[in-house]
Amino acid sequence: xxxxxxxxxxxxxxxxxxxxxxxxxxxxxxxxxxxxxxxxxxxxxxxxxxxxxxxxxxxxxxxxxxxxxxxxxxxxxxxxxxxxxxxxxxxxxxxxxxxxxxxxxxxxxxxxxxxxxxxxxxxxxxxxxxxxxxxxxxxxxxxxxxxxxxxxxxxxxxxxxxxxxxxxxxxxxxxxxxxxxxxxxxxxxxxxxxxxxxxxxxxxxxxxxxxxxxxxxxxxxxxxxxxxxxxxxxxxxxxxxxxxxxxxxxxxxxxxxxxxxxxxxxxxxxxxxxxxxxxxxxxxxxxxxxxxxxxxxxxxxxxxxxxxxxxxxxxxxxxxxxxxxxxxxxxxxxxxxxxxxxxxxxxxxxxxxxxxxxxxxxxxxxxxxxxxxxxxxxxxxxxxxxxxxxxxxxxxxxxxxxxxxxxxxxxxxxxxxxxxxxxxxxxxxxxxxxxxxxxxxxxxxxxxxxxxxxxxxxxxxxxxxxxxxxxxxxxxxxxxxxxxxxxxxxxxxxxxxxxxxxxxxxxxxxxxxxxxxxxxxxxxxxxx
Amino acid sequence: xxxxxxxxxxxxxxxxxxxxxxxxxxxxxxxxxxxxxxxxxxxxxxxxxxxxxxxxxxxxxxxxxxxxxxxxxxxxxxxxxxx
Numbered sequence: 182x183x184x185x186x187x188x189x190x191x192x193x194x195x196x197x198x199x200x201x202x203x204x205x206x207x208x209x210x211x212x213x214x215x216x217x218x219x220x221x222x223x224x225x226x227x228x229x230x231x232x233x234x235x236x237x238x239x240x241x242x243x244x245x246x247x248x249x250x251x252x253x254x255x256x257x258x259x260x261x262x263x264x265x266x267x268x269x270x271x272x273x274x275x276x277x278x279x280x281x282x283x284x285x286x287x288x289x290x291x292x293x294x295x296x297x298x299x300x301x302x303x304x305x306x307x308x309x310x311x312x313x314x315x316x317x318x319x320x321x322x323x324x325x326x327x328x329x330x331x332x333x334x335x336x337x338x339x340x341x342x343x344x345x346x347x348x349x350x351x352x353x354x355x356x357x358x359x360x361x362x363x364x365x366x367x368x369x370x371x372x373x374x375x376x377x378x379x380x381x382x383x384x385x386x387x388x389x390x391x392x393x394x395x396x397x398x399x400x401x402x403x404x405x406x407x408x409x410x411x412x413x414x415x416x417x418x419x420x421x422x423x424x425x426x427x428x429x430x431x432x433x434x435x436x437x438x439x440x441x442x443x444x445x446x447x448x449x450x451x452x453x454x455x456x457x458x459x460x461x462x463x464x465x466x467x468x469x470x471x472x473x474x475x476x477x478x479x480x481x482x483x484x485x486x487x488x489x490x491x492x493x494x495x496x497x498x499x500x501x502x503x504x505x506x507x508x509x510x511x512x513x514x515x516x517x518x519x520x521x522x523x524x525x526x527x528x529x530x531x532x533x534x535x536x537x538x539x540x541x542x543x544x545x546x547x548x549x550x551x552x553x554x555x556x557x558x559x560x561x562x563x564x565x566x567x568x569x570x571x572x573x574x575x576x577x578x579x580x581x582x583x584x585x586x587x588x589x590x591x592x593x594x595x596x597x598x599x600x601x602x603x604x605x606x607x608x609x610x611x612x613x614x615x616x617x618x619x620x621x622x623x624x625x626x627x628x629x630x631x632x633x634x635x636x637x638x639x640x641x642x643x644x645x646x647x648x649x650x651x652x653x654x655x656x657x658x659x660x661x662x663x664x665x666x667x668x669x670x671x672x673x674x675x676x677x678x679x680x681x682x683x684x685x686x687x688x689x690x691x692x693x694x695x696x697x698x699x700x701x702x703x704x705x706x707x708x709x
Numbered sequence: 710x711x712x713x714x715x716x717x718x719x720x721x722x723x724x725x726x727x728x729x730x731x732x733x734x735x736x737x738x739x740x741x742x743x744x745x746x747x748x749x750x751x752x753x754x755x756x757x758x759x760x761x762x763x764x765x766x767x768x769x770x771x772x773x774x775x776x777x778x779x780x781x782x783x784x785x786x787x788x789x790x791x792x
Contacts, residue, residue, distance in 0.1 A: 268743050427740075427741075428740045428741070428772065430746075430747045431740050431745060431746060431747050431749075431750050431775075432750070432770055432771055432772060432775070433767065433770065434767050434768050434770060434771065435771060435772075453747075454747070457747060457751070461751070461754075461767050461770060462767065463767040463768055618747075618748070649751075650748060668722075669721060669722050669725060672725040673725055673726075673727035673729075676725060676727060677727070681743065681746065684725065
């Protein structure tokens with residue numbers, strides 16, 4: 182059988198170097214042999230509890246070696262993995278579970294009360310698997326989950342054979358679904374096939390020259406598409422994956438120590454994390470001697486900060502990767518030494534190998550260099566569409582505007598311009614999507630959460646540019662006036678509906694909101 | 710108001726922690742429970758510097774000083790002592 186699926190990367194590396202370190206986390210390591218065998222056992226257990234090819238299985242836990250094994254186990258069982266934000270409100274997670282029919286969840290003990298809340302909100306869970314928990318040490322499993330939901334622990338995994346389950350798959354099969362902010366108040370699930378993912382992973386492995394002696398950081402959480410490079414390129418190369426413990430992101434000096442002590446050679450994160458490291462990490466020139474490559478994506482890296490960071494790490498190469506989740510990564514740019522007086526943003530660069538990008542003007546022509554247009558992407562990295570939403574899929578994944586036969590391309594909604602060197606520059610959005618800390622946020626999604634409060638008569642959310650995090654959200658609200666409403670109450674209300682990064686930091690109450698001549702809220706006037 | 714009360718108000722009013730999710734007792738873990746995240750820590754540091762006129766050094770932004778309300782209060786008290 183030819184090996185052309187994502188999990189075959191693990192099978193092949195484990196055959197080649199079973200004793201090499203696959204994952205290093207909190208002082209413990211797991212070899213490729215163990216990762217392969219453990220994910221085989223977990224895959225068999227999934228098949229035992231009813232998971233079939235094409236099903237969706239959730240991963241609802243923090244990063245660890247066990248989480249990496251869970252990703253590969255789900256793929257080995259022929260299913261698609263659906264990573265759930267460990268800090269999102271249960272109401273939003275229950276929506277995702279209902280939306281894509283999540284009947285199985287791989288999670289951790291501390292998440293059980295939240296799993297219960299998800300079931301109470303109609304998540305169709307049938308079984309919850311705790312691969313790290315030894316049953317004898319569990320207090321009272323019956324109390325934590327509603328009747329009818331099976332609970333399986335480490336003993337059930339260990340009882341399974343360490344050989345891959347006989348599941349046939351092809352590269353067009355769904356590999357995972359990543360949920361991102363949707364403009365109508367509900368997240369949308371981007372469907373990525375094995376082919377989509379591998380087209381990117383193989384390119385990245387080659388372009389970044391990932392080697393077996395590399396140590397790759399894993400900063401992004403599983404539900405964020407930056408983690409795809411980490412989890413699959415590391416395994417393809419037989420390198421070591423080093424997940425960054427969550428608390429490190431809060432304490433930059435510790436994050437700096439982590440990078441140095443773990444011997445990270447390839448770092449990948451959103452720019453805001455690198456910004457915090459620069460501003461509060463107490464970095465000395467020449468810090469991280471082993472670090473050879475710094476990749477960043479997800480938002481614009483302010484040029485002055487980037488220049489300072491590059492000055493402190495002169496031995497590392499810096500790359501800007503660009504691409505909405507729907508395209509994995511579609512363009513890249515190696516950052517050259519930046520002149521001291523440069524303030525303009527760096528380009529998003531050119532298409533990666535085997536991918537084509539082009540810009541279309543408002544009039545429907547291909548934009549000439551220098552002209553503004555919307556960026557379109559063509560290639561195997563382009564996603565299958567949105568789960569259960571053919572209408573939105575049809576709007577985003579369109580027929581190639583100038584091909585002589587039907588061919589699907591993705592229109593990004595990003596406005597770009599090509600410079601004299603042929604590199605694309607990101608100029609802004611065609612719609613109300615903004616980025617904060619690398620996360621995509623549809624302002625309509627945030628407004629929908631605010632409108633859910635019974636006291637709110639009218640609202641608009643604006644993104645205020647910020648050098649560190651990209652954008653900060655501010656809500657302008659008109660209340661019904663039947664009872665007093667404080668900013669804190671409204672913000673806390675929202676935090677039960679949407680993830681923390683989407684909750685506005687500031688709320689301003691107004692008597693009315695400015696309107697345009699057509700009666701729409703005047704967003705330009707609003708933030709003036 | 711005690712330092713602890715001022716800090717608790719900040720976490721509720723500025724970092725928007727909903728006390729109904731979990732009350733902010735002095736030993737409640739602020740990082741693990743998501744009360745303070747990577748952005749929150751910087752708002753918190755700026756607040757301390759302004760409110761209590763202390764200078765927070767990079768190497769002092771560690772869990773021992775910022776892991777719980779009690780830890781932050783103790784840290785502020787130490788910083789306010791004349792050297």
